Each structure stands twice: as C-alpha cells, then as structure tokens.
Amino acid sequence: MIRVFLADDHPMTRSGIAAYIxxxxxxILVGEAADGSEAWDKIQKLLPQVALMDIRxxxxxxxxxxxxxxxxxxxxxxxxxSSYDAQQYVMASLRAGAKGYVLKTATxxxxxxxxxxxxxxxxxxxxxxxxxxxxxxxPEELSSxxxxxLLYAAKGLSSKQVAQELFISDRTVQTHLASIYxxxxxxxxxxxxxxxxxxxxxxxxDLIA
Amino acid sequence: xKSIRRNVIALFLATSLLPLTIxxxxxxxxILAHEQSMRVVARTYVQDLAxxxxxxxxKDFIMGGASVLTPFFSSLMDPFDRFxxxxxxxxxxxxxxxxxxxxxxxxxxxxxxxxxxxxxLPIGSAKEIRGRKGDVFTVAVYPAGKTGWYVLxxxxxxxxLGPMNRFGPLWSFMxxxxxxxxxxxxxxxxxxxxxxxxxxxxxxxxxxxxxxAPALCNDTPVDEICRLRSVFFDLAETAIEKRRxxxxxxxxxxxxxxxxxxxxxxxxxxGPLQGVTAFMQQVHLAQREELQGEHDRRLAMAEESARHVVxxxxxMCDALSPPWIDLGLSQALTELSERLAVQMEARISLEIEPxxxxxxxxxxxxxxxxxxxxxxxxVKHGKAKEIQVKWYSEKGNxxxxxxxxxxxxxxxxDFSKLQYRGHRGLANMAERVKLIRGNFSIQSTIGKGTTLxxxxxxxxxxxxxxx
Numbered sequence: 001m002i003r004v005f006l007a008d009d010h011p012m013t014r015s016g017i018a019a020y021i022x023x024x025x026x027x028i029l030v031g032e033a034a035d036g037s038e039a040w041d042k043i044q045k046l047l048p049q050v051a052l053m054d055i056r057x058x059x060x061x062x063x064x065x066x067x068x069x070x071x072x073x074x075x076x077x078x079x080x081x082s083s084y085d086a087q088q089y090v091m092a093s094l095r096a097g098a099k100g101y102v103l104k105t106a107t108x109x110x111x112x113x114x115x116x117x118x119x120x121x122x123x124x125x126x127x128x129x130x131x132x133x134x135x136x137x138x139p140e141e142l143s144s145x146x147x148x149x150l151l152y153a154a155k156g157l158s159s160k161q162v163a164q165e166l167f168i169s170d171r172t173v174q175t176h177l178a179s180i181y182x183x184x185x186x187x188x189x190x191x192x193x194x195x196x197x198x199x200x201x202x203x204x205x206d207l208i209a
Numbered sequence: 210x211k212s213i214r215r216n217v218i219a220l221f222l223a224t225s226l227l228p229l230t231i232x233x234x235x236x237x238x239x240i241l242a243h244e245q246s247m248r249v250v251a252r253t254y255v256q257d258l259a260x261x262x263x264x265x266x267x268k269d270f271i272m273g274g275a276s277v278l279t280p281f282f283s284s285l286m287d288p289f290d291r292f293x294x295x296x297x298x299x300x301x302x303x304x305x306x307x308x309x310x311x312x313x314x315x316x317x318x319x320x321x322x323x324x325x326x327x328x329x330l331p332i333g334s335a336k337e338i339r340g341r342k343g344d345v346f347t348v349a350v351y352p353a354g355k356t357g358w359y360v361l362x363x364x365x366x367x368x369x370l371g372p373m374n375r376f377g378p379l380w381s382f383m384x385x386x387x388x389x390x391x392x393x394x395x396x397x398x399x400x401x402x403x404x405x406x407x408x409x410x411x412x413x414x415x416x417x418x419x420x421x422a423p424a425l426c427n428d429t430p431v432d433e434i435c436r437l438r439s440v441f442f443d444l445a446e447t448a449i450e451k452r453r454x455x456x457x458x459x460x461x462x463x464x465x466x467x468x469x470x471x472x473x474x475x476x477x478x479x480g481p482l483q484g485v486t487a488f489m490q491q492v493h494l495a496q497r498e499e500l501q502g503e504h505d506r507r508l509a510m511a512e513e514s515a516r517h518v519v520x521x522x523x524x525m526c527d528a529l530s531p532p533w534i535d536l537g538l539s540q541a542l543t544e545l546s547e548r549l550a551v552q553m554e555a556r557i558s559l560e561i562e563p564x565x566x567x568x569x570x571x572x573x574x575x576x577x578x579x580x581x582x583x584x585x586x587x588v589k590h591g592k593a594k595e596i597q598v599k600w601y602s603e604k605g606n607x608x609x610x611x612x613x614x615x616x617x618x619x620x621x622x623d624f625s626k627l628q629y630r631g632h633r634g635l636a637n638m639a640e641r642v643k644l645i646r647g648n649f650s651i652q653s654t655i656g657k658g659t660t661l662x663x664x665x666x667x668x669x670x671x672x673x674x675x676x
Contacts, residue, residue, distance in 0.1 A: 010483040012514060016490025023497065056478070083482050104486045107493050 036060025070097030100124030236384035267354030484518035591615020
C-alpha cells in the first residue's frame with residue numbers, strides 16, 4: 001500500500017481526489033491539508049511516501065512546501081496536483097524537488113499511475129503538459145553532443161552561451177537543438193526538456209544539477 | 210471689417226523712426242532755407258547800400274571839381290553831414306577804395322574788417338565773409354561812376370538781422386536736440402519693448418506645450434512684459450500639470466485594468482475551474498462505479514458541482530456588468546440592495562421618490578457602483594448593520610444619499626490623496642460623481658455613522674447622453 005498525503009485548498013476537488021485514492025486498493029490516504037503550512041506540519045509527522053500537492057494554496061504555495069521537503073531530506077516523493085498547465089510551472093516544481101506533475105482533471109487511472117510511478121522513484125508528467133505521445137514511445141536516441149546541448153540549455157543558457165561552453169559555433173548549437181526537437185517531438189526548449197525527462201533520455205538529476 | 214495686422218517692427222518704424230526722420234529732414238531743410246533767405250536779404254541790402262553811396266559820391270564828384278580828395282573833404286563840411294562815414298546811421302559800413310584795393314577812407318568799424326577782405330572782390334555782386342568770432346558779414350563793391358574809385362559796403366548779419374540771426378541756429382539746435390531725445394527714446398523703445406516682445410514671441414512659439422515652461426520674468430524694466438511672461442509661465446505650468454495628471458490617470462487606468470484581470474483570473478481559477486474539475490472527478494468516479502446506488506450518488510454530486518459552477522458564473526457576470534441595470538434606476542438599485550443585503554448581511558432600506566424614467570444610463574451605472582462601494586465600506590470598515598438609501602428631489606436637484614449606522618471615520622479633505630495610500634474606494638466614488646457632473650460630499654461622525662451625499666442637476670443629463 002502506498003501511503004498518500006493530499007494538500008488542496010478547494011474542498012470539492014479535494015474530496016474528488018480523496019475518492020480516487022479510496023477507490024484504488026494499492027493506495028491509502030493518510031492525511032489531508034487545506035493550506036501550505038498545515039501540509040508542511042502534517043507531512044513532517046506523517047512522512048507519507050507520496051505527497052499530492054496543489055500549487056496555489058493559502059499561507060504557503062505548493063512549490064515552497066516541496067522545496068522544504070527536499071531541503072529537509074524527508075523520504076517523501078512530491079507529486080504536484082494543479083489546475084495550471086504552464087510548462088514553466090512544471091519546470092519550477094521539478095527544480096524545487098517535485099517528482100511529477102499531474103493535472104486535477106486527470107482520470108483516476110492516470111492519477112494512480114502517477115502516484116505509483118513517483119512512489120517507485122520515477123518521474124511522471126501529465127500528458128496534457130508534455131504533449132500527447134504514446135506513453136511507451138521510444139524516441140530516436142540523442143547523440144552525446146545533443147545531450148550536452150540539451151543539458152546546458154536546461155540550465156537556462158542561451159544558444160550563444162552554449163556555443164561558448166562547447167567551443168562550437170552558434171549555428172551548430174541551433175542545428176543540434178533543431179535535431180533534438182525533431183527527435184523528441186518538441187516545439188520549444190522547455191518541452192524538449194520535459195519530454196527528454198519523460199522518455200528517460202535525461203534524468204531529473206542531470207537536468208537540474 | 211478686415212483688420213490688417215502689422216508686425217511690431219513695422220509699427221516701430223511707422224510710429225517712431227519715420228516721424229523722427231521727417232522732423233530732422235524738415236528741420237534741416239528749414240535751417241538751410243532760413244540761412245539762404247538771410248543771405249539774400251543781406252546781399253540785397255549791401256548791394257543797395259553800395260550802389261546808393263556810389264551814386265551820391267559820383268554826384269558830389271561832378272559838382273565838386275578837380276581834387277581827387279575834395280569831394281570827400283567837402284562832404285565833411287556838408288551841413289547835413291551826409292557823407293560823414295563816422296556818423297553813418299544805417300546798419301552797415303562803407304569804405305572808399307581805389308582800383309588797386311587800397312582803402313582811402315572808411316567808417317571806423319570798417320577798419321576791423323580790412324584784413325579779412327579777400328584778395329579779389331567781385332564788382333557789382335555781394336559775397337559773405339566770416340569774422341574772427343564766427344560772425345558773418347556780407348560785402349559788396351561798386352564803382353563810383355567814372356571817378357575810378359570804388360565803394361566797399363559791408364554789413365554784419367548781427368546788426369542787420371539781429372534776433373533772426375541769433376535764434377535761427379538756436380532753433381536748429383533745439384530741433385537736433387529734440388531729434389536726439391527722440392532717437393534715444395526709439396532706442397530704449399526697441400531695447401525694452403520691441404526686442405523683448407520679439408524674443409518672447411520666439412520663445413513662446415518654440416515651446417512644447419505641456420512640456421516646457423518659458424523663463425520667468427528676467428531683468429526687463431517693463432512691468433507689462435514681466436506680467437505677460439508670468440501669465441505665459443502660469444499657462445505653461447498648468448499645461449504641464451495637466452499632462453502629468455493625464456499620464457498619471459492613464460497609468461492608473463492600466464494598473465487598474467491589470468489588477469482587474471488578475472482578480473478575474475483568480476476568481477475563475479478558484480471558482481468555476483475548481484467546480485468543473487470536481488464535476489469531472491465525480492463523472493470519472495460514477496463511470497467506474499458498479500453499485501447502482503453509488504453510481505447515482507456520484508452523478509448527483511456531479512450535478513451539484515455543475516449547479517454550483519453555474520451559480521458562480523452567474524454571480525461573476527452580475528459583478529462584471531449586471532444586465533438588470535438596463536431596467537432603470539429604481540429596478541437596478543432595488544435588485545442591487547436586495548442582493549447586497551443578503552451578501553453583506555445588513556439591512557438595506559431603499560426609497561426612490563420621485564421616480565424618473567429619463568435618468569441616463571451612465572448615471573444609473575455610477576449610482577449602482579457607488580451603492581456597491583458604499584455598502585461594502587459601511588459593512589467591512591464601519592461594521593454597519595443598517596443602511597438607508599434615498600433618492601429624492603430638492604430645489605430642482607436630485608439627491609442620492611447613503612446613510613449607515615457604522616463606526617464612522619474622519620473624512621479626508623482631499624479624496625484624490627487617498628488613492629496613493631491604497632484607498633481607492635472613496636477616491637473612485639468622488640471621481641465617478643464628478644464625471645457625471647454631480648457633487649459629492651461625505652459626512653461622518655465617529656460612533657454614529659457615515660452619510661454619502663451626491664447632488665445632481667437634471668439639466669446636465671442631456672450633456673451626459675450626448676457624450
């Protein structure tokens with residue numbers, strides 16, 4: 001049984017998610033919170049395996065709580081639960097220490113898969129965020145140079161800066177990026193990073209190191 | 210009638226320099242003409258004198274006989290003393306000279322003139338010579354018949370013309386002096402009036418209205434120029450202030466717009482978005498439910514969520530722009546006060562007397578917002594339980610009044626200052642009333658409550674609708 005904690009300030013959605021968890025025989029809801037600080041207090045005591053965390057909450061937002069969990073080194077995997085589908089939110093959550101990002105409109109099965117993936121040490125990203133690809137889609141492998149370019153880009157470096165780091169021309173960097181987007185089916189840098197994570201092309205540690 | 214504009218230089222030339230030139234020109238011509246006429250008079254006189262003496266002398270010579278000198282000496286013995294040059298009574302002097310120019314006899318004053326005489330003298334015509342002290346003489350030489358002698362006659366202008374000679378130059382000095390004074394006046398006029406005026410005109414026309422202000426009064430000694438400058442300065446400052454206000458209100462507008470949008474996004478996120486999410490969750494659960502009872506319960510919960518969302522959306526629409534405002538003043542305010550009473554948990558009484566059909570929509574909307582804000586302030590800040598809203602007519606005006614029994618406060622003197630301290634509410638109400646040409650005032654007593662008072666004149670309503 002996976003021990004799950006749920007933090008969300010909207011009673012209606014909270015009760016819906018709680019019902020999803022109750023329905024799943026592999027999970028058990030060990031606690032609930034309606035705001036960020038309540039969540040942090042309870043998580044410290046309950047030490048759940050997975051903490052389902054809303055982003056926008058009173059007192060303290062979900063990303064802040066996730067960062068606290070990571071900084072405190074608690075054995076808790078954080079899974080963001082949000083109404084927002086902005087990729088920048090996803091990146092911010094991952095950088096703060098979240099292991100997954102799932103939308104509140106996800107089906108019970110999707111939520112269960114997300115919880116299980118995260119509890120198993122994996123990364124889960126909602127398919128509405130990293131655009132719909134088959135979950136078992138295996139992308140063409142990135143060359144080691146492309147991987148390097150992607151990792152530098154993930155750190156927020158511009159193409160010019162990446163070019164300087166790798167002693168290659170700006171145009172070569174652009175060519176590599178185009179090839180990366182093509183292989184992963186991404187439209188921009190953030191999506192490329194998220195898809196690379198999803199397909200296991202890069203690890204979260206690599207990406208946010 | 211078409212008026213012709215002339216520039217200040219033309220006016221300056223026409224009124225100052227031109228008359229001055231004419232005066233000086235006429236004066237100069239007058240002086241020359243005067244001199245000329247004096248010369249003519251003196252010449253005529255001297256010629257007549259010389260001719261007369263010459264004729265007399267010739268006559269005596271014929272009557273007297275041989276000796277060259279006899280006529281002269283015999284004339285000395287003349288009982289009438291006609292030829293005694295010493296007792297010559299007419300203005301002017303005479304002398305007898307021979308053909309070599311040697312003076313034979315002369316009246317005493319003539320001696321002083323002897324060394325001034327030029328080498329040659331024209332016979333029969335007159336000529337001017339100038340004395341040592343600048344005095345002028347006219348001399349003329351006439352032959353004394355066949356005697357071979359000549360009569361030299363001279364007259365001093367001073368003797369002959371007296372005051373005319375003396376005051377003639379004085380007059381010209383006066384004219385030149387006056388001319389000089391006028392010229393000085395013209396220079397000062399240019400320096401103090403014409404030139405500063407033109408400089409000011411240049412400066413004003415290069416100003417960017419709403420950005421620059423002209424220099425304030427410099428060291429000009431003309432009071433009117435100084436005052437004109439300060440008038441322009443005030444106007445320009447007003448324009449600058451106006452532009453600043455404009456910019457500030459535009460930036461306020463953008464800020465408010467952004468704040469509105471943020472607020473709206475939050476409302477949608479926390480309200481309908483969560484509601485629809487909950488709806489989807491219940492549908493998901495119902496789909497996966499095998500027990501009929503559980504299935505129906507989930508569907509009922511989904512429906513409840515949807516109903517909730519509908520209520521929220523409706524509330525948001527009402528808050529954004531209530532459609533029932535179109536029903537007119539009475540209905541709109543009634544609807545609003547009933548809703549507010551429920552929402553804010555206060556008793557609101559509303560009296561609208563007399564009702565008017567022609568209240569402009571702008572005014573209804575403004576009163577609607579003012580009532581909303583006033584009730585919210587009264588309940589939130591003043592903890593009011595009872596609110597009385599009145600619309601009545603008084604002395605041709607219409608009064609809108611909101612009175613509460615809250616804690617009251619000390620009203621600010623200047624509402625516009627409030628908005629910089631984050632209290633937009635009162636400032637907005639005041640602005641709003643001003644925009645629809647009303648008069649806003651507020652009375653509040655600590656412990657007793659607050660009364661908002663708005664006065665409107667129906668005469669302004671046409672203007673509102675035309676806007």
